[in-house]
Amino acid sequence: MNSLRSSLLVTLVFAFLPAFAQFQQTPLPYAYNALEPYIDAQTMDIHYNKHAAAYASNLNKAIKGTPAENLTLTQMFATISKLDPAIRNNGGGHFNHELFWTILSPEPGEISPALLAAINSTFGAVDSLKKKLNEAGAKRFGSGWAWLSVTSEGKLVVSSTPNQDNPLMDVVDVKGIPILGIDVWEHAYYLKYQNKRGDYLGAIWKVMNWKEVSRRYEEAIR
Numbered sequence: 001m002n003s004l005r006s007s008l009l010v011t012l013v014f015a016f017l018p019a020f021a022q023f024q025q026t027p028l029p030y031a032y033n034a035l036e037p038y039i040d041a042q043t044m045d046i047h048y049n050k051h052a053a054a055y056a057s058n059l060n061k062a063i064k065g066t067p068a069e070n071l072t073l074t075q076m077f078a079t080i081s082k083l084d085p086a087i088r089n090n091g092g093g094h095f096n097h098e099l100f101w102t103i104l105s106p107e108p109g110e111i112s113p114a115l116l117a118a119i120n121s122t123f124g125a126v127d128s129l130k131k132k133l134n135e136a137g138a139k140r141f142g143s144g145w146a147w148l149s150v151t152s153e154g155k156l157v158v159s160s161t162p163n164q165d166n167p168l169m170d171v172v173d174v175k176g177i178p179i180l181g182i183d184v185w186e187h188a189y190y191l192k193y194q195n196k197r198g199d200y201l202g203a204i205w206k207v208m209n210w211k212e213v214s215r216r217y218e219e220a221i222r
């Protein structure tokens with residue numbers, strides 16, 4: 001009876017402990033090799049299971065026992081300049097990769113009429129947007145991201161951030177809600193493309209999930 005009582009007690013204690021590991025990776029929405037030949041399976045595997053997994057795990061370690069423990073990522077980003085650099089690096093890393101997996105797909109789909117109209121009026125054409133994003137990614141010295149975001153005025157804007165910063169952070173010049181982000185860290189392309197970042201940037205459009213980018217656009221302008 002005593003052992004039954006203690007196992008019941010242990011179960012109850014665990015049931016009411018705060019679920020601390022609050023940030024977790026969502027499962028990759030496709031197989032590791034689904035984006036081949038544009039992004040190879042080994043890169044996807046290491047990128048998701050090692051690099052991105054480390055950001056999620058280190059984010060949880062960085063916020064543990066701090067006021068940031070009770071914040072959403074968006075709330076953290078709004079005051080990221082006041083938080084520990086480990087939260088900036090790993091919170092950004094976690095958010096950016098979670099977005100990145102969803103805007104890639106072996107079935108790219110169509111750009112929605114609303115997003116297409118916004119792209120055409122802002123950049124002239126989809127090809128001009130791709131060129132601008134590729135330039136932003138190519139010019140980023142070292143590691144970082146190229147972004148397409150929606151500003152607070154509902155306008156589309158292209159920008160680039162270093163490291164794991166993103167347009168939701170109070171530290172960046174060009175702020176907005178990111179709807180498309182391209183990872184230009186070497187870990188995203190080096191195994192297949194080595195030093196040829198431009199080739200990776202050219203290939204990524206073959207697996208761009210326009211359906212998801214369009215969904216994010218419509219959510220951002222709502």
Ligand SMILES: [Fe+2]
Pocket residue numbers: 047051097183185187188
């Ligand atoms: Fe990455």
